[in-house]
Amino acid sequence: MEKIKTLLEQFETEYVEDYKKIWIKTKLSSSNDLLAVAAALKKEGLRSLSTVSPTDFPEREVMELNYFFEDLRTKRNLWLKCDIPRALEQCEIESLTPLFPSASWHEREAYSMFGVRFLNHPDLRPIIVSEDFVGKTPFRKDFDWEKHEKDVTNNIQMIVDAFKNEQANNEINLDSESSETVLNWGPTHPASGPIRLRIHTDGEDVISVDPDIGYVWRALEYLVTKKDFVGAIVAVERLCFMDNINSMVGYSMAVEEIAGTKITPFAKWMRVLLGETARMSSHFMGLGGFFNNLGLHTLFMWNMDIREYFLDFLESYSGARIATAAIEPGGVRYGLDMTMLDELQKALNKFDNGIDDIYTIFVKNPTMKMRSYDVGILSTEEVEIYGLSGIVARGSGVETDIRIDEPYAAYDEVDMKYITQKDGSAYDRFVMLFEELKQSVKIIKQAKKRIEDGVASGEFNPTKDHMVKVPKKLPKGEAISRVEWARGEVLMHLVTEEKAKSPYRLKLRAPSFNHTMMLDHLLKGQTLSDIPLVFCSLYFCQGYLDR
């Protein structure tokens, strides 16, 4: 940490301060220094750029850019800010993509949403937004959404025309002598979900893959600014239903930090308990989906059978199985009736009974191993420079897990270790999912026991301790929070104004974004059969990809 500080002293900064335990927060006086600072940071070992988050301040005529650098090895992180002019013509800055490949799509996103032009970016095309939004910078504060929505027929016509035009010219643009063609893998494809991969193929061989995302773009980052701090959780949880609890935990932590609220130990343990349940519900889908993509649906069905019991617990607690809205700033939404834990015990028993069969039949399946042990291989090096996280990073042997690196909720009291695999192939990521299921069950058992003991000894009051009041109006402030979401690291950057009733800006950093970036790299030179396998082994969620 000191090294980074001395490094920053060489440049003109407005301030350099410690933030949380493993962060340094700083602001550059001049945006011209950015490239030099980034190069120095990379040399120092901060090799992953987590995300680029612009914040729009129309009154000050300033676009504030936030860069989040991470070092996955030594867990040192840097939050770097710098201002650039807001006017569209001057709104430009040097691109960091040549230094940090992980920045590529994040800069494209900032370009599409805020109109920030990144100089020397190798591929600065709009991303996520549909054709009718191209060049319109929808996330700027002065964008007129109502006017845009009024012209809905024209907007749709634009999208349709652009698509038809692209399809008509697909093969014309290619070399007419070659047997190369463009294959649309999605958005309505049995295995793709709402994402489209433009696959250039020569027969069965893949030449290149260009993902086209944004089919489920709901502008959630804008939507939360129209809601109050509690109402925003329904937008935040709709990032991805599979593990909605942990995304709400991340958001609530950011709000609590700005409000200065400390939540009760009981609420912390409840967050662990619910969070791990949701993680399991996601991992069950991931495991089953992996085999689905190999054309075998049995594991998916078996997993759904077990998963239902965990959803029963979520239902008994929150009244909803999937979209639970169970976490709120200040704690958890409901008190705990101790009989609900019986539902959980049923689920745990079901899990213990079924998991050995799944291991013998599916994890050790020779055909699956034969197909997946040598495709989609990611090295430790690539994990760092592309900023990958979650099971993808741990599958390659990188020890990163926010629950341990930067413990939130009650994870500092939980007994857990990093789970990693060595080779980083699709098979290793599958095994990671399976091992993490077992780890989650261990954590759930610990949390359950802790809550039961706490209630028995009178330390926790399950009907009153779940919530601490958070003021409706928040002071001016800024916070980031990181959580280990089922599919990787989620970083939320929350900005509030004076006496704010709703968030001024909420940046949601999606792990799936970085993982999808890897598709082209991993699939080049493979065959069509490997696409679904690699695609699902990266374990991303289209909802979170588009937001």
Added chain:
Amino acid sequence: METLIQAFIFPGLLYVLLWTVGLFWFFRKFMAPLHKRVGPYFNGPAGSYQTLFDLSKLLTKESITPHGVNPYLFSMMPLLAVITAMLPAAFIPWTEHLPVVVTSYGLLALIVLIGIEPFLLFLTGFGSNNKYSFLGGIRVLTQAISMETAFFLAALSPALLFGTMNLSIIVEQSSWLSFLILLPGFLLYFIALLGLLEQPPFNIPDAEQEIVYGFYTEYSGTNYFLLKLAEFAEFMAVFAGAVTLFLGGYKGILFDGYTFLFIKMLLIAVVMMTIRAATPRITLKQMLSFSWRYLVPISLLNVAWIMMAKILFFGGV
């Protein structure tokens, strides 16, 4: 009159239809507990009408012909596929008195008719003017060429052993001894059958996660119904072929008859479904290397083994 009954009732059209409906339902109902599901439940006893309703629904739906295809090729192929798939039934000795066509080249007719089918399916993919269908068609062809070599070599082994291509005689001469001698041939036939019928782990041509539905992609309504009918008629031909060639056909334990042939066919279906419920798909490259590196050489070895066994146990006659 007899010919009419044979053409339209048994073993002709009605029989094939009933077999399709019944086997479809059986597949669903058998897969369900392996998946920890219930399967068809509401319509009829144990959901047995469900398939009937599904098929009649397909018949009444609009049959869409996409733009830019040759409509004759597009609509003719499913029909040809059904007819080709149903024809082998005429050569199978269902009972002692019932191969419809009595010929001493029954085996040849059987394997030729089974061998034509993939080319028709390739043409459906070729004629669909769709990249996925075309890839599916190419895959059907690749797989058929690699799998049929082993399939034919395995199917020839009883002919070599008994010295005849007459299916009725093959059944008559079969015994427990010949069953044991032909066992390796049967296993090879079964593996090649999985490839030929596009069943897991060789369901590469209609791998839905890769190429949507392969050559089926553009088909709907009646045409799709016909293709499905062809698929199940093909199941019947290949299963019945296996039973006739290797498992003693209609021969039973206490009495002979069609019942035993049917039970043996169902047994093959059960094994096929169990493999389907437990094995993921392999890739095209893996299939090719499996077929040419292992399956075909072993089939040749099997032919050598049959010749040797013939000399050892049957005195070389």
